[in-house]
Amino acid sequence: MSNAESQAAVANEGGYSKKNPFPSTLKQRRLLNKPGSTKEVQHLELCLTGSGLEYRPGDSLAIIPTNSDRLVADVMEAGGLDADVRVELANGNSAPLGQALKNEFDVSGLTKSVLKKYNQLAQSDKIEALLDPENAAGLKEYLWGREVVDLLSDFPVAGMTAGDFCSVLRKITPRLYSIASSPLAHPGEVHLTIAVLRYHSHGRDREGVCSTYAAERVVVGETMPVFLHHDKHFKLPEDGNTPIIMVGPGTGIAPFRAFVEERAATGADGRSWLFFGDRNRETDFLYGEEFERYHADGKLTRIDLAFSRDQEEKVYVQHRMLENGAELYAWLNDGAMFYVCGDASRMAGDVHEALITIAEREGGHSREAAEAWLKQLQDDRRYLRDVY
Numbered sequence: 001m002s003n004a005e006s007q008a009a010v011a012n013e014g015g016y017s018k019k020n021p022f023p024s025t026l027k028q029r030r031l032l033n034k035p036g037s038t039k040e041v042q043h044l045e046l047c048l049t050g051s052g053l054e055y056r057p058g059d060s061l062a063i064i065p066t067n068s069d070r071l072v073a074d075v076m077e078a079g080g081l082d083a084d085v086r087v088e089l090a091n092g093n094s095a096p097l098g099q100a101l102k103n104e105f106d107v108s109g110l111t112k113s114v115l116k117k118y119n120q121l122a123q124s125d126k127i128e129a130l131l132d133p134e135n136a137a138g139l140k141e142y143l144w145g146r147e148v149v150d151l152l153s154d155f156p157v158a159g160m161t162a163g164d165f166c167s168v169l170r171k172i173t174p175r176l177y178s179i180a181s182s183p184l185a186h187p188g189e190v191h192l193t194i195a196v197l198r199y200h201s202h203g204r205d206r207e208g209v210c211s212t213y214a215a216e217r218v219v220v221g222e223t224m225p226v227f228l229h230h231d232k233h234f235k236l237p238e239d240g241n242t243p244i245i246m247v248g249p250g251t252g253i254a255p256f257r258a259f260v261e262e263r264a265a266t267g268a269d270g271r272s273w274l275f276f277g278d279r280n281r282e283t284d285f286l287y288g289e290e291f292e293r294y295h296a297d298g299k300l301t302r303i304d305l306a307f308s309r310d311q312e313e314k315v316y317v318q319h320r321m322l323e324n325g326a327e328l329y330a331w332l333n334d335g336a337m338f339y340v341c342g343d344a345s346r347m348a349g350d351v352h353e354a355l356i357t358i359a360e361r362e363g364g365h366s367r368e369a370a371e372a373w374l375k376q377l378q379d380d381r382r383y384l385r386d387v388y
């Protein structure tokens with residue numbers, strides 16, 4: 001499933017959905033990175049008691065965030081808008097603009113269609129030029145690292161009304177997070193592993209809407225609107241004896257914490273092998289103590305780690321796979337399932353390529369035969385991805 005499809009997906013579990021989310025209480029939150037890390041990944045524990053929501057490892061939870069007060073204030077200032085003016089909402093009610101922008105609208109994501117709608121107000125030749133189908137590269141360059149606030153600053157519309165502005169905006173969209181817990185290990189709870197997004201572009205400090213909502217704006221004890229998104233295929237094998245290989249660097253570790261917990265709780269005997277990677281072992285080995293304990297107890301057969309910044313040359317999970325290619329190939333030939341979770345832009349492709357190389361080296365296959373072998377694994381649903 002593509003990122004966009006996943007993000008747009010609307011589950012309807014126990015009556016809860018995008019339109020009618022469950023108010024789940026945040027029970028606990030803790031930073032997974034140790035002091036001195038260059039990353040910020042939060043572990044969240046949410047309460048599902050009384051919801052009737054039932055998930056399995058491999059499913060995701062959707063969160064419907066609200067925007068930060070700072071972002072809303074910046075947008076209103078850039079647009080010369082008054083927070084107290086009432087605007088119509090899609091449900092027929094009305095609300096003060098400040099409140100509507102915080103709760104209802106996507107006031108950050110800049111897309112071609114937002115640009116197009118905005119230009120009905122701005123009537124700008126420069127925006128028109130960006131929208132020219134011949135100018136896809138120019139549009140891409142403008143959109144990269146920019147948000148709605150930049151559009152308002154770059155192309156101000158004199159006398160824009162609050163209603164006009166809202167008509168340009170999309171509704172705020174839910175974000176999906178791979179579930180990091182087994183319900184057998186944590187009844188009535190769901191755990192998430194959320195990387196907090198902060199970056200600087202075009203002269204502004206920016207932040208991800210939902211990751212900062214979950215990481216800092218919701219206070220422990222408060223509720224957040226959520227609903228479940230089931231993934232039919234990204235599941236543990238029915239047979240607990242089937243070996244599993246899990247590749248989950250960074251937040252890609254989330255579903256594998258759930259898998260390992262589930263297998264420990266059910267007493268599944270199958271072998272399991274985890275590849276994890278991040279920047280530094282000292283600070284970024286997410287759930288490190290838990291996985292080391294599972295490994296020591298024999299609940300996790302193997303664990304191979306790749307910390308890219310612990311040595312001169314960058315080492316990633318695909319390198320660890322290649323180093324252990326013979327064994328990995330043997331596991332796959334023994335019927336192991338192969339799971340990948342995390343970054344879609346580079347990691348998933350690098351892991352895919354490493355699998356092809358392993359099949360060439362260890363199976364003596366040509367490139368075409370190795371690709372066909374991998375395609376067969378995918379068709380057999382033994383090679384599964386949850387990437388974003």
Ligand SMILES: Cc1cc2nc3c(=O)[nH]c(=O)nc-3n(C[C@H](O)[C@H](O)[C@H](O)COP(=O)(O)OP(=O)(O)OC[C@H]3O[C@@H](n4cnc5c(N)ncnc54)[C@H](O)[C@@H]3O)c2cc1C
Pocket residue numbers: 002003006007060108144145146175176177178179193194195196197199200201207208209210211212251252254386387388
């Ligand atoms: C199936 C699935 C499972 C997922 N599981 C997890 C998970 O377990 N943990 C997790 O943390 N996330 C997960 N995600 C990603 C998650 O859904 C969100 O996309 C992520 O948290 C960012 O959302 P946000 O609202 O904080 O950022 P947004 O407000 O949506 O901002 C993201 C946008 O910021 C821009 N941007 C980001 N970085 C930069 C940069 N350096 N320079 C310029 N522009 C930039 C890009 O346009 C990007 O699209 C998953 C996604 C899917 C589809």
